[in-house]
Amino acid sequence: MNRVQAFLSILSKDMKTYYLKPPNISWGLIFPLAWTLMFFIRTEGDVDVLELLPGVMGLSILFGTTSMLAVTITFERKQRSFERLLLAPISVNVLMLAKTSGAILFGIANAFVPVLMALLLADLSNVGWLAVLGGVFFISITSTFLGLFIAVSVREVFEAQTFSNFFRFPMIFLCGLFVPIGDLPLFLRPLSHILPLTYGVDILRNGIEHTALFPLWLNFGVLMLFSVGLFGLSTRMIKKRWIL
Amino acid sequence: MSTIQVQALHKKYNGLHAVRGISFSVEKGEVFGFLGPNGAGKTSTINMLTGLARPSSGTITIHGMDALKHTKDIQSRIGVVPDESNLYDDLSGLDNLSFCASLYGMKKADRIRKARELLASFSLDAARDRPFRTYSKGMKRKLTIAAAIIHEPEILFLDEPTSGIDVESARQIRRLIRSLHDQGVTIFLTTHYIEDAERLCDRIAFIVEGVIVETDTVSALLSRNKDTREVAFKAVEGGRHLHDAVKQRWPDVTIRAVSAEGIRVVLEHETSIMPFLKLFESGGFDLLEARIIHQSLEDVFVSITGIDIDRLEKAREAEST
Ligand SMILES: Nc1ncnc2c1ncn2[C@@H]1O[C@H](COP(=O)(O)OP(=O)(O)OP(=O)(O)O)[C@@H](O)[C@H]1O
Ligand SMILES: [Mg+2]
Numbered sequence A: 001m002n003r004v005q006a007f008l009s010i011l012s013k014d015m016k017t018y019y020l021k022p023p024n025i026s027w028g029l030i031f032p033l034a035w036t037l038m039f040f041i042r043t044e045g046d047v048d049v050l051e052l053l054p055g056v057m058g059l060s061i062l063f064g065t066t067s068m069l070a071v072t073i074t075f076e077r078k079q080r081s082f083e084r085l086l087l088a089p090i091s092v093n094v095l096m097l098a099k100t101s102g103a104i105l106f107g108i109a110n111a112f113v114p115v116l117m118a119l120l121l122a123d124l125s126n127v128g129w130l131a132v133l134g135g136v137f138f139i140s141i142t143s144t145f146l147g148l149f150i151a152v153s154v155r156e157v158f159e160a161q162t163f164s165n166f167f168r169f170p171m172i173f174l175c176g177l178f179v180p181i182g183d184l185p186l187f188l189r190p191l192s193h194i195l196p197l198t199y200g201v202d203i204l205r206n207g208i209e210h211t212a213l214f215p216l217w218l219n220f221g222v223l224m225l226f227s228v229g230l231f232g233l234s235t236r237m238i239k240k241r242w243i244l
Numbered sequence B: 001m002s003t004i005q006v007q008a009l010h011k012k013y014n015g016l017h018a019v020r021g022i023s024f025s026v027e028k029g030e031v032f033g034f035l036g037p038n039g040a041g042k043t044s045t046i047n048m049l050t051g052l053a054r055p056s057s058g059t060i061t062i063h064g065m066d067a068l069k070h071t072k073d074i075q076s077r078i079g080v081v082p083d084e085s086n087l088y089d090d091l092s093g094l095d096n097l098s099f100c101a102s103l104y105g106m107k108k109a110d111r112i113r114k115a116r117e118l119l120a121s122f123s124l125d126a127a128r129d130r131p132f133r134t135y136s137k138g139m140k141r142k143l144t145i146a147a148a149i150i151h152e153p154e155i156l157f158l159d160e161p162t163s164g165i166d167v168e169s170a171r172q173i174r175r176l177i178r179s180l181h182d183q184g185v186t187i188f189l190t191t192h193y194i195e196d197a198e199r200l201c202d203r204i205a206f207i208v209e210g211v212i213v214e215t216d217t218v219s220a221l222l223s224r225n226k227d228t229r230e231v232a233f234k235a236v237e238g239g240r241h242l243h244d245a246v247k248q249r250w251p252d253v254t255i256r257a258v259s260a261e262g263i264r265v266v267l268e269h270e271t272s273i274m275p276f277l278k279l280f281e282s283g284g285f286d287l288l289e290a291r292i293i294h295q296s297l298e299d300v301f302v303s304i305t306g307i308d309i310d311r312l313e314k315a316r317e318a319e320s321t
Helices: A002-019 A022-042 A049-078 A081-087 A092-121 A129-153 A157-174 A186-193 A196-208 A216-242 B042-050 B071-075 B093-102 B108-121 B137-149 B167-182 B194-200 B218-223 B239-249 B274-282 B297-305 B309-320
Strands: B004-013 B016-026 B031-035 B057-062 B078-081 B155-159 B186-191 B203-208 B211-217 B229-235 B255-258 B262-267 B287-293
Touching (some): A002 A022, A002 A049, A002 B093, A049 A129, A049 A157, A049 A196, A081 A092, A092 A129, A196 A216, B016 B057, B016 B211, B031 B042, B042 B057, B078 B137, B093 B108, B137 B155, B167 B186, B186 B194, B194 B218, B211 B218, B218 B297, B229 B239, B239 B262, B262 B287, B274 B287
Parallel strands (some): B155 B186
Antiparallel strands (some): B004 B016, B203 B211, B229 B262, B229 B287
């Protein structure tokens, strides 16, 4: 009971102080818009919305979640308010789930901004929403935990930002978002297979375009492994490095 | 059984020994003070006691539980005031307190009621809805203390509760510590202000360079050098002449200090002040003052550790400016 209370309280505090602040909301809106527009321009208006949607959704989640954790975790640690949470009678696991649940929700919300736009531009009646929802949920969890891992690995907020880009930009090009993995140079293909977004976007593709590289169970399985691994590594790092 | 029991506690940070095998215990309802200069290992000790740092070796038992194994159980029953305010800048005073209380599972209605009570008792009512960021240093400190006691902990740890704030706020904080003491809360505090230690603590441990050099009740410490009182004499003729007169009559008497106005003489054991008065009278001195100087905790600290905290403090300040 105490744990639930603390969990909800941490989540609602983060929502109030970070996620629902105007700059973050607008960031969540502008980002997907900008991606869509970019591809719209590149393809000179002749754009297949459904083909674009999985990629834009994936990127919106990835950028939305990873950029928030630098603030909710690295910044709070720097300000020492994180100590307060470490002193609270809740386990590090529950604490970190509470600290990341806001980002997960934020990622899910971000994913649906491009979906709403697509609703205006295309016919979405053939979309398998269950797979899309599942995909969005798992991409959000995995990228949040990737952000968590980055946030606990660094000391300064700017380091977290730089370090995230180190992961984010390769993913844009290697995850089959815009360039199908089959079209990538041979030597880059193994790289794309070790990036979690590859599997996440494949789920979305499965739901939206009904084409996919891998079976759904494999995609979900890989994302789950990534999530558990990244979360485990992050909490271990906190216990080892932050409890001196 | 003692509320806190520490055995051979040791803390090393990459080769630097911050705490070197200290042992002490704190009884239920007691105010226990850690007094020592900067870098003595006070914060390191508090961090280990509260679960923010892991000892390199040694044991900590709190409420009969091994603190390293039952950290979370213990944390639910303690409150911690860190040396620097660490509340949330963007939250108001009230929201900060309510949030902190919620981490301990307090219900919303209880949190708000208790938070308001605390804000009132710290005269922070007017700033209740302002973001913490806008608080002054003293206000921040008070709110940080309020946040540490809102869940009514059985043990309260305070790291330098009165450092860097004005006299009135410091007085308010001392009053609060006393009232918590009256309510039976066990209190562990660190300070490098001797006056605080003297006014607040039942017992004190002197800690220097990671070692406890002495632990005792304040009254025992104060009476430790009772046999050797000091007397200050001042005369129109000045210290030099008083000194010569005393030395001529009693070559063995220890004279602590000679100044332009007078001298400070050490009175051994049951020696009375009368022979001195008679000596000065017969010598024709125009005596202005004869005053017994009471030993302060500071004198005891200096005589035990050989460290003048005030001077260290000033040297450090000079260094940093
Ligand atoms: N995280 C850390 N890493 C390395 N050394 C540390 C760390 N924390 C403290 N120390 C060192 O350990 C020693 C004791 O520090 P500590 O903060 O416990 O002293 P203190 O008694 O609280 O001093 P102050 O009065 O300045 O607060 C110091 O030499 C300090 O530099
Ligand atoms: Mg300290």
